[in-house]
Amino acid sequence: MGSRSRERRSEAVQSTNDSSALSKSSLAARGYVHDAFAALLVPGTARRAPLIHRGYYVRARAVRHCVRAFVERTCAAPGSPRAQILSLGAGSDSLYFRLKTAGRLAEAAVWEVDFPDVAERKAQRIRDTPDLCALTGPFQRGDPGSNLCFESSDYRILGLDLRQLQRLDQALAAAGLDAAAPTLLLAEAVLTYLEPDDAAALIAWAAQRFSNAIFVVYEQMRPQDAFGEFMQQHFRHLNSPLHGLDRFPDAEAQQKRFLQAGWTACRAMDLNEFYRCFLPAEERRRVENLETFDEFEEWHLKCAHYFILAASRGDSLSQTLVFPPSETFPRIDPASPSGVLPASVVTGETQGPGLKRYGHASVLLSPGVIFSAGGFGEQEGRHCRVSKFHMLLRDSDFEWKGNQIGSWGTGAQWDGRLYHTMTRLSDTQALVLGGRLSPVTPALGILQLSYEKEDNCSEDPNVTVTKFGPEDSTLSRWRHSTTEVSCENQKYLFVYGGRSVAEPVLSDWHFLHVGTMTWVRIPVEGEGPEGRHSHSACSWQGGALIAGGLGASEEPLSSVFFLKPITCGFLWESIAIQPPITPRYSHTAHVVNGKLLLVGGVWIHSPAVPGVTIIDLSTGLSFEYQIDTTCVPWPLMLHNHTSILFPEEQQLLLLGGGGNCFSFGTHFNPHPVTLDLSSLSARQ
Numbered sequence: 001m002g003s004r005s006r007e008r009r010s011e012a013v014q015s016t017n018d019s020s021a022l023s024k025s026s027l028a029a030r031g032y033v034h035d036a037f038a039a040l041l042v043p044g045t046a047r048r049a050p051l052i053h054r055g056y057y058v059r060a061r062a063v064r065h066c067v068r069a070f071v072e073r074t075c076a077a078p079g080s081p082r083a084q085i086l087s088l089g090a091g092s093d094s095l096y097f098r099l100k101t102a103g104r105l106a107e108a109a110v111w112e113v114d115f116p117d118v119a120e121r122k123a124q125r126i127r128d129t130p131d132l133c134a135l136t137g138p139f140q141r142g143d144p145g146s147n148l149c150f151e152s153s154d155y156r157i158l159g160l161d162l163r164q165l166q167r168l169d170q171a172l173a174a175a176g177l178d179a180a181a182p183t184l185l186l187a188e189a190v191l192t193y194l195e196p197d198d199a200a201a202l203i204a205w206a207a208q209r210f211s212n213a214i215f216v217v218y219e220q221m222r223p224q225d226a227f228g229e230f231m232q233q234h235f236r237h238l239n240s241p242l243h244g245l246d247r248f249p250d251a252e253a254q255q256k257r258f259l260q261a262g263w264t265a266c267r268a269m270d271l272n273e274f275y276r277c278f279l280p281a282e283e284r285r286r287v288e289n290l291e292t293f294d295e296f297e298e299w300h301l302k303c304a305h306y307f308i309l310a311a312s313r314g315d316s317l318s319q320t321l322v323f324p325p326s327e328t329f330p331r332i333d334p335a336s337p338s339g340v341l342p343a344s345v346v347t348g349e350t351q352g353p354g355l356k357r358y359g360h361a362s363v364l365l366s367p368g369v370i371f372s373a374g375g376f377g378e379q380e381g382r383h384c385r386v387s388k389f390h391m392l393l394r395d396s397d398f399e400w401k402g403n404q405i406g407s408w409g410t411g412a413q414w415d416g417r418l419y420h421t422m423t424r425l426s427d428t429q430a431l432v433l434g435g436r437l438s439p440v441t442p443a444l445g446i447l448q449l450s451y452e453k454e455d456n457c458s459e460d461p462n463v464t465v466t467k468f469g470p471e472d473s474t475l476s477r478w479r480h481s482t483t484e485v486s487c488e489n490q491k492y493l494f495v496y497g498g499r500s501v502a503e504p505v506l507s508d509w510h511f512l513h514v515g516t517m518t519w520v521r522i523p524v525e526g527e528g529p530e531g532r533h534s535h536s537a538c539s540w541q542g543g544a545l546i547a548g549g550l551g552a553s554e555e556p557l558s559s560v561f562f563l564k565p566i567t568c569g570f571l572w573e574s575i576a577i578q579p580p581i582t583p584r585y586s587h588t589a590h591v592v593n594g595k596l597l598l599v600g601g602v603w604i605h606s607p608a609v610p611g612v613t614i615i616d617l618s619t620g621l622s623f624e625y626q627i628d629t630t631c632v633p634w635p636l637m638l639h640n641h642t643s644i645l646f647p648e649e650q651q652l653l654l655l656g657g658g659g660n661c662f663s664f665g666t667h668f669n670p671h672p673v674t675l676d677l678s679s680l681s682a683r684q
Contacts, residue, residue, distance in 0.1 A: 018042070018092075019663075020056075020091065020092075020189070021038070021041065021042035021091060021092035021093075022042055022044065022045070022046040022048075023046070023048050023052055023053075023056045023663075024038045024042075024056060024060070024092075024093070024094075025038040025039045025042055025045060025046070026045070026046055026047055026048040026052070026053065027048070027053050027056045027057060027060065029045075029047075030053055030290060030291065031290055032053055032056075032057040032060075032287060032290060033057065033060050033061075035094055035098060036101075037094035037097040037098065037132070038092075038094050040094075040125075040129050040131060040132055041092045041093075041094055041122065041125055041126075041132075042092050050291040050292065050293045050295070051293075051295045051298055051299060051302075051660065051662060052662065052663055053290075053291065054287070054293070054299050055299070055302050055303075055662055055663070057287060058271045058274065058275050058303060059188070059218060059271070059306070061274075061275075061278075061279060062218060062271060062274050062278075062308040063186065063188060063216065063218060063308070065274075065278055065308075065322070066184075066186075066214070066216040066308070066310050066322050067085070067095070067099075067184065067186070067216075069310075069321070069322045070083070070085075070182075070184040070214055070317075070322075071083065071099070071104050071108060073182075073316075073317065074107075074108070074182040074316075074317075075104070075106070075107040075108055080107065080182075081178075081180075081181045081182065082107055082108060082109060082178075082181060083107060083108040083109075083181065083182045083183070083184070084108065084109055084110075084111065084177060084178065084181050084182065084183040084184070085099075085108065085109070085110045085111070085183075085184045085186065086111045086112075086113070086172070086177065086183060086184065086185045086186065087110065087111070087112045087113070087186045088113050088162060088185060088186065088187045088190050088202075089113070089114055089162065089187060089188065089189075089190035089193075090112035090113065090114050090122075090157075090186075091114055091118060091122075092118075092122055092125075093112075093188070095110065095186075096110040096112070096136075096155050097132065097135055100135045100136075100154070100155075101135065105154050108154070109153075109154040109155065109156075109176075110154065110155050110156070111156045111157075111158065111172065111175060111177055112155075112156070112157045112158065113158045113159075113160050113162065113168065113172075114157075114159065114160075115159065115160075115161065116147070116149075116159030116160070116161075117159070118159070119149045119150075119157050119158060119159035119160075120149050120159055122149075122150075122157060123141075123149035123150035123157050126139075126150060126157075127139070127150070136150075136152040136155050137152050137153055137154075138152060138153075139151060139152040139155075140152075146171075146174075147159050147160050147167070147171040148171070148174075148175055151175070156175045156176070158171055158172070158175060162190070162194065162198070162202055163194060163195075163198045163202075165201055165202065165205050168205075169205070169209065179209050179210055179211065180211055180212070181212070182212045182213070182314070182316065182317060183210045183212065183213040183214075184213070184214050184216065185206050185210070185213060185214070185215045185216065186216050187215070187216070187217050187218070187219075188217075188218045188219075189218060189219050189220075190217075190219070191203070191217060191219060191244070192219040192220055192242045192243055192244060192245065193240055193242070193243065194243060194244075195243055196243050196244040196247055199243070199244055200257075200261065203215070203257070203258060203261045203263075204261045204262060207261050207262030207263050207313060208262060210313070210314075211313070211314050212313070212314030212315070212316055212317050213312065213313055213314060213317060214310055214311065214312045214317050214322065215258065215263065215309075215310070215311045215312075216308070216309065216310050216322075217254070217268075217307075217308070217309040217311075218306065218307070218308050218309075219306065219307065220242055220245065220305055220306055221245065221248070221249060221250055221251065221254065221270070221305060221306065221307050222245075222249060222250060222304060222305045222607065223242070223245035223246060223249055224249060225609045225635075226609075226634070226635030226636055226637045226638075226667075227301045227302075227304075227305055227635070227637065227661060228245075228305055229634060229635040230635050230637075230661050230664055230665070230667050231305060231661070231662075231664050232245070233664075234661075234663075234664035234665055250607055251268040251269055251270060251307050251309070252268075254266075254268045254307060254309055255267065255268050255309070255311075258309070258311035259311075262313065263311035263312065263313050264312065264313045264314075265311065265312045265313075266309065266310070266311040266312070267309070267310055267322070267323045268307050268308065268309035268310075269307060269308060269323065270303060270304050270305075270306065270307050270607075271302075271303035271304075271306050271307070271308065272300060272303040272304055272329075272604040273326075273329045274308055275303060276328060276329045277326040277328050277329045278323070278326075281553070284553065285553075288504075288553075288554065292439040292440050293439065294419075294436075294439040294479075294499075295659070295660055296534065296550055296554060296585075296586075296602075297534075297585075297586050297602045297639045297640060297659050298659045298660050298661055298662055300556075300602055300604050301602060301659075301661070301662075302661075302662040303604070304604060304607075310322040310323060329605070330605065331605055331606065332558070332580060332581075332582045332583065332605040332606060333582070333605075333606045333607075333608060334581070334582050334606060334608055334613070334624040335579050335622065335623065335624050336624070337611070337624050337625060337626045338614075338623040338624060338625060339623075339625050339626075339679050339680075340625065340626050340627070340628045340679070341611070341612055341625050341626070341627050341628065341675050341676060341677065341679065341680075342628045342631070342675070342676045343627050343628060343629050343631065343632045343636070343654075343673050343674065343675055343676075344631045344632060344673065344674050344676070345631070345632055345633070345671045345672070345673060345674075346400050346653065346671065346672040346673065346674050347399050347400070355372065355377075355390055355392075355402060355655060355656055355669075355671070355672060356377050356378040356656070356658075356668035356669070356670060357372075357374075357375035357376060357377025357378070357386050357390075357656045357668060358375055358376060358377065358639075358640035358641065358656055358657050358658045358659055358668065359374070359375040359376050359418035359419050359640050360372050360373060360374045360375025360377070360386070360418065360642060360655075360656055361373055361374060361375075361420055361421055361422035361432070361642060362422070362642035362643075362644060362655050362656075363422045363423065363424045363430050363644075364424065364644050365424055365426075365427055365428065365430065365451060366427045367394075368393060368394035368395075369391065369392070369393055369394075369427075369451075370391070370392040370400075370644055370653070370655070371389065371390075371391055371422075371430060371449070371451060372389065372390040372391075372392075372642065372655060372656070373389050373390075373414065373420075373422055373430075373432065373449060374386060374414070374416070374417050374418050374420055374432075374435065375418045375656065376418055377656070377668055378668055379404075383666055385416035385417075385418060385437070386416070387406065387413075387414055387416055388404040388405060388406050388414075389404065389405050389406070389407070389414070389449070389463050390402060390403070390404045390405075391403055391404075391405060391451075391461060392655075392672065400672070402672075405461060405462070405463060406463075407463050407464065407465045412447070412465040412466060412467040413465055414447075414465055415437065415443055415447075416437060417432075417435030417436060417437055417443035417478075418435055418436060418478070419434075419435055419436055419478035419479045420432050420433065420434050420435025420436075420443065420478065421433050421434060421435075421480065421481060421482035421495075422449075423482055423484065423493055425448070425514070428450060428451045428452065429448060429449065429450050429451070430448070430449045430451075431446065431447070431448055431449075431493070432446065432447040432448075432449060433446060433475055433480075433482050433493070433495060433512075434475045434476075434477050434478055434480055434482075434495070434498065435478050436478040439501075440501055441501075442475075442476040442477065442478065442500065442501060443478075444475065444476065445467050445468070445475070446467070446468055446475065446517070447465055447466070447467055448465075448466040448467075448468065449463055449464070449465060449466075450463065450464040450466065451463055452464070468517070474495070474510050474519060475495070476500050476501070477495075477497075477498035477499060477500045477506055478498055478499060478500075478533075479497075479498050479499050479533035479534045480495060480496060480497050480498025480499075480506070480533065481495070481496050481497060481498075481535060481536070481537030481544075481546065482494070482495050482537070483496070483537040483538065483539050483544035483563075484514075484539050485511075485539065485542060485543055485544055485563065485565070485570070486542040486565065487511075487522055487542075487565060487569060487570070490513065490515070491513075491514045491515070492511045492512060492513055492514065492520070492522070493511070493512040493514060494509060494510075494511060494537075494544050494563065495509060495510045495511075495512065496508075496509040496537060496544070496546060497509075497529075497531065497532050497533055497535060497546075497549065498533045499533040503531075504552070504554075505531035505532055505533055505550070505551060505552050506531055506533070507528065507529065507530060507531030507532070509524070509528070522569045522570065523568055523569035523570070524563070524569055524570045524571070524572065525566070525569070525570070525571045525572070526571045526572035526573065527572060527574075528561075528572050529546055529559060529561045529572070530551055530552065530557070530559075531551060531552060532546075532548075532549030532550060532551045532557055532585075533549060533550055533585075534549055534550045534585040534586045535547060535548050535549025535550075535557070535585060536548060536549075536587055536588055536589030536598065537589070538589045538590055538591055538596075539591075540562070540591045540596075540617070541564075541565070542565040543562055543563045543564050543565050543570060544562070544563040545560065545561070545562055545563075545589070545591065545596055545617075546560070546561045546562075546563070547559075547560045547561075547587075547589055547596065547598055547615075548560075548583065548584045548585050548587060548598065548601065549585045550585040550586075555583070556583035556584055556585050556602070556603055556604055556605070557583050557585070558577075558580060558581050558582065558583040558584070559574065560574070560575040560577060560581075560596070560615065561573065561574055561575065562574075562575055575615070575617070575620060576620045577615055577620050577621075577622050578620055578621060578622065579622055580622075581598070581613050581615070581622050582603045582605055582606045582608075582610070582613075583603055583604075583605055584598065584601040584602060584603040584610055584613075585601055585602055585603075586600075586601050586602050586639040586640055587599055587600050587601025587602075587610065587638075587639070588600065588601075588641065588642060588643040590643065590645040590652065591617070592645065592647055592677065592680065593647075594616065594617050594618055595614050595615065595616055595617060595680070596614070596615040596617055597612055597613070597614055597652075597677075598612065598613040598615070599612050599638065599643055599652065599654070599675075600612075600627075600638025600639055600641060600654075600657070601638065601639055602639050609626075610638065611624060611625050611626045611627045612624075612625040612627065612675070613625075614680065625679075625680075627675065632671070632673050633669075633670055633671060635667065636657075636669055636673065637657050637658045637659065637667055637669060638654065638657055639657060639658075639659065640656070640657050640658065640659055641654055641655060641656050641657025641658075641669065642654075642655045642656060642657075643655065650676065650677045650678045650680070650681065651674050651675065651676060651677060652674070652675040652677055653672055653673075653674055653675075654669075654672065654673040654674070654675065655672050656668070656669060657669045
């Protein structure tokens with residue numbers, strides 16, 4: 001790589017500090033963390049989205065956990081040597097000032113290293129801010145030409161390139177860093193921006209340089225799956241690509257990386273595990289209630305693609321339990337795959353922005369007509385709540401043609417809802433229940449969508465929207481399910497679960513009589529499922545199968561329940577499954593020949609990618625199938641999607657899907673995709 005190219009890469013990496021600093025400032029302003037100094041260290045302000053706040057919160061708490069464990073271990077005993085914290089790539093972080101205010105630096109000091117421009121800018125910011133100078137005490141600059149930008153009795157800022165290890169070693173020694181003293185090295189999203197060989201040299205240097213140390217690392221992992229690929233695309237676009245992820249793709253590989261470099265003990269985990277195991281439930285509830293939130297899939301995926309690692313060496317620090325073993329976050333890896341289901345792009349003219357959406361609903365009106373409505377997606381060159389409907393029509397050559405159409409007439413218009421349900425009433429009509437306009441605004445009322453196709457096939461079909469029914473609290477919910485069930489030869493729509501403005505999960509259910517469009521009471525016996533949303537539901541034997549979902553405390557669920565028809569109403573039955581399936585949500589489901597198919601979704605208890613889980617409803621046995629995405633555009637994100645089953649053709653059509661992927665941008669699956677289910681017939 002040429003020197004100018006390396007320079008541009010360095011500038012791009014430095015720019016990530018500015019964005020991160022603004023996010024940390026916004027995080028503190030919204031009350032996620034107590035940090036009075038973040039805003040003082042960065043010029044300007046920015047109001048970040050709740051998803052960004054959560055991501056930076058769990059990062060801040062993971063690093064704080066490690067720093068606190070080190071400080072409490074090294075500064076507790078009187079007369080112990082002065083502890084040292086060496087922050088590599090520190091940027092605008094306020095760690096020193098938070099520790100100083102908390103009285104944690106009486107027996108410790110902080111050294112920070114970053115690119116010379118970044119270090120000098122931070123040093124100047126401190127010099128110009130009286131509130132910061134009051135904490136550092138008397139300070140001075142380094143000698144002209146030295147790497148020392150700021151020096152006080154317990155705080156030093158150095159401008160150095162971490163790739164130049166000899167200069168780094170000499171400058172730190174000159175700045176008073178003691179190789180024999182207990183030392184915490186901290187690298188937040190730093191090593192991944194270095195070339196793999198440079199990062200390896202830095203890790204090995206630290207192991208050789210410090211005899212009694214802990215190395216804490218926070219950065220990205222899991223590059224192979226859809227979210228990981230989209231994450232990498234984002235950083236490549238910023239000209240700051242992530243390095244080494246192919247060599248060290250997961251927490252286990254990162255642990256081996258440090259152990260092989262001379263560190264004597266190491267533990268790493270993803271941020272889902274840290275959040276569940278090392279934050280008290282009361283603190284999690286506090287954070288989860290700070291802001292209105294409805295991006296659970298992206299929150300869990302973000303946490304699954306970042307890790308926190310603590311490696312140690314030396315007699316005194318090797319016993320420091322930064323991450324003691326925990327059984328509160330069991331790994332539930334799926335069974336070995338029983339097969340592979342090939343995926344392919346649907347043939348025909350299905351391209352265009354109409355199906356680039358998520359949080360929508362789709363229904364098969366007739367064998368050759370698939371109707372989709374709502375969601376968040378791409379429309380007329382912008383990302384918004386989609387107002388146009390989408391039709392997939394199959395022609396005589398069995399190819400699908402897609403187009404998008406608006407509502408017609410002077411009556412009601414589509415209100416832009418998402419996370420609603422849609423049920424077929426006839427070949428030309430569908431019923432929409434629930435949904436939301438925003439996380440604080442439910443979409444009220446029942447919508448009937450009527451589809452009319454003119455005799456002249458060159459004309460686009462028309463869709464008429466009719467709003468009716470009482471705007472009561474029954475449908476003030478989203479991420480719920482609506483399933484067709486039968487009782488005493490009458491057809492009902494069974495509405496279950498979801499979430500609302502007031503309740504994070506709902507556990508109630510209601511029956512809508514289709515003929516009269518009125519809510520009716522039907523006896524239901526047995527212990528019902530725990531509250532959940534983003535679950536799947538499908539009709540079976542006149543009842544409803546409820547599977548998975550996100551439960552209380554934002555915990556994915558694995559339970560499967562059957563609402564079984566009985567003489568006087570219905571009975572809840574729990575279905576025992578072996579081997580146990582991995583808890584998941586935001587998936588779709590279908591029943592094929594007595595087998596329940598759970599398609600895609602999000603899970604947090606396994607590093608594997610959700611494919612298709614098959615549950616034999618007669619035996620309770622479960623099987624896992626991977627999805628072969630070789631022949632479809634990548635990345636393919638199978639959450640917040642819809643799916644349509646064609647049992648006679650042994651095919652499953654996947655429509656839309658994707659989400660707002662943390663700070664990396666929004667992804668929409670570009671094309672409808674077909675899954676070939678023919679291999680499942682071998683298990684008949």
